[in-house]
Amino acid sequence: MATLGSLLAVNAQRHPDRPALIFEGAEVTERSYVELDREVNQYANALLSLGVSKGDRVAVLSPNSDRFVLAIYGAFKIGAIVTPFNPRSTARELAYLLEDSGAAVLLFADATAAAVRGLAGLEAPAGGAAMPAEAAAAPAAQLLALDGADGFPDFHALAATMPSDAPRVDVSEDDDCMIIYTSGTTGQPKGALFDHHRLLWVGNGMAALGVSSFDRNLHVAPMYHCAELVLFVLSGFSMGTTHVVLPAFEPAAVLDALERHRISVFLGVPTMYQLMLTVPGIEQRDLSSWRLGFFGAAPMPATAVEKLVATLPSVGFMQLCGPTEGGPSGIYSTPEEVAARPDATGRWSTVNCEVRLVNEAGEDVAVGVTGEIILRGEAIMKGYWNKPEATAEAIRDGWLHTGDLAVRDADGFITVVDRLKDMIITGGRNVYSVEVENALAGHPAVQDVAIVSREHDTFGETIVAVVTLAPGAAATLEGLREHGAEYLADYKLPRELVFRDIPRNASGKILKHVLRSEIREAAAAL
Structure with missing residues (x-):
């Protein structure tokens, strides 16, 4: 085998x-x-x-x-x-x-x-006691x-x-081969366990998306992370592709490498692509060998996707979305679908995966109704390393419960609207933070934005916008709310504004538990 x-x-x-x-x-x-x-x-x-x-x-x-x-x-x-x-x-x-x-x-x-x-310099607990989280x-x-x-x-x-x-x-093929730790966006990371069979199936999925043994792959995203490591490093070496590795991300250096090495396949997290688009003269680069550009791991605003497609029309951009626990398998959009629906997260399940959107009872939801994405397929993790209770909670009746909330439209496009644990309930109404982030991301003063909540005596939770300003820009809460009102109902608009850099993990996902903790501590100190 x-x-x-x-x-x-x-x-x-x-x-x-x-x-x-x-x-x-x-x-x-x-x-x-x-x-x-x-x-x-x-x-x-x-x-x-x-x-x-x-x-x-x-x-x-x-x-x-x-x-x-x-x-x-x-x-x-x-x-x-x-x-x-x-x-x-x-x-x-x-x-x-x-x-x-x-x-x-x-x-x-x-x-x-x-x-x-x-x-x-770290000391073991006295008496052989269990090690506390701190x-x-x-x-x-x-x-x-x-x-x-x-x-x-x-x-x-x-x-x-x-x-x-x-x-x-x-x-x-059935031997265990890798433990990939989750990003810890909601707390302490857990180790997702895989065998060779599961990770080889991911390679089959990448071949179905058009990657071949004749490709030249550029690795810039962190190779310890599931998306870059499994989808492109392991799958590529199994196919026999050529791999070019850069030690770190720097926008101009990436474009130089794409040209110099005649790269044909590249994965970038949304932040990377957005920074690459700011490099002067990108349109004049000889990127004729670059045929597939993958992105995912974190939401990319539709405005950024549109700019990417318009700036590099010869590249076929494909969106991927799947959790570490999924291998990562999940959903994707073709280049044509990315161009037509830059707001969507994906339309099709990967070749080795089934996808459903379900309610709390595990029943499929109707078109237009928000449900949790659950996955079943060859690449799904065996379970969390040494955590049987967490495994039983995540994998039920053979289906991986991802914790991602999404909605499917009449054309089959799936759009992730939030993490289950990040959904905000204010005044009894659900607010999906990604929807608010996408609305505010188009404000000219906003370089980066995260939406979180803190407790509120009357409404249960109140919405807080955390914003990183573009260089030389200024913004006010009133101005952001006015901009957001063009896209969102009033109850979805932020009630508070905090300026700071947005903490993200290596895959570009916002560390919302960090922001929530800081904001709630600051509110308690008042």
Whole structure:
């Protein structure tokens, strides 16, 4: 049976000299498929030499890099379970993730060394007590540097001494291979568990959307995150595409790479595309090789989608929407549908997935009625790692309950209107924060906006607009309400206004629990 590691080896045989991985770090490095497969085998054998076994968790903490790819595929080859972590994690967050996953080793990049060193200063609770959410303890995992951080064993140097033959470990399609932690937009992250079968099915879905082995894929979105990692990194290496990796996002550098490497496939979160559109002369760039531009992970205002399509008419833009727990599978819109309905989130379920919109009783809702998106398919997670109660709540009768609220129109277009936990009830009426955000996003002074609520003695909840102003711009609550009144009923308009930068996670999702907490604490202090 096929696995993620075995397909890398197959592609090394099928087209050994094809460029597999180009990394534009301090120095540009390039590996063919046969070179990449041999080096991955060295990483795999290095893990075995350290006592890592099939089923052990291998945590990886790194910005986008070639060694991130080597580390995860080295783990796949020995049947270990990869657990990629956010490279911006603090020591305390790392301690929680290591404790929760039970990782045997942590392979980390030098850029994250400060947080790793901070682990040593964390003390375990006395008497063997359970670790509370606000506390953390130093982990038992081996800490190994991917690029020579001072004071830690150099894992990359160790791997260079290892044989490049494939390790003799029997790995099957049904073996667990990855724990991907949720973004934690509503609190402490949970680990979604997948086997090779589920993640290979995601690759089948990407092929159905038009990605082929002849494509050249640019990776700029964080590779530890489910969308970039599964949809484009893993699926691409399984197909045999060429991968170009940038260490970080910078708008002009992305456009340079799209031109220089003749990129054909690119995923960007909405914020990336909006910043790329501000680069002077974007219309004059030679982007003739770029044929598919994917976006998703967070809502993009219809006005931004329209500008993107108008500025780059030769690119077929496709919208994807699916949760980490879904693999991510879910819904999508074709380029023609994106252009025709920039306000919608998707129209079709991915090829390996069924989608329904249901009410609280689990019954399908009618056209035009808001319901929760639930999913069923080959790529849905096995469950949350070591959290059976949370798994039972999320997966019921084989259906994954996403917590996303959406409405389907008569033409079949589905539009996500809010997270179930983010819906605001004011004066007994439901207000969907995404709808309000989209209305205010078109105000010329607004660079970014989030809608949250705080408690109100009379109405239950009152609506608060959190706004990041465009450079040199100014705005008032009255002005924003006047602008929003063109699109929304009065009860949906904000009653309070806060100016600040909008906190977002790596996929661009707004961390609303952070904003709600700050706003409610500020109100309590008055």
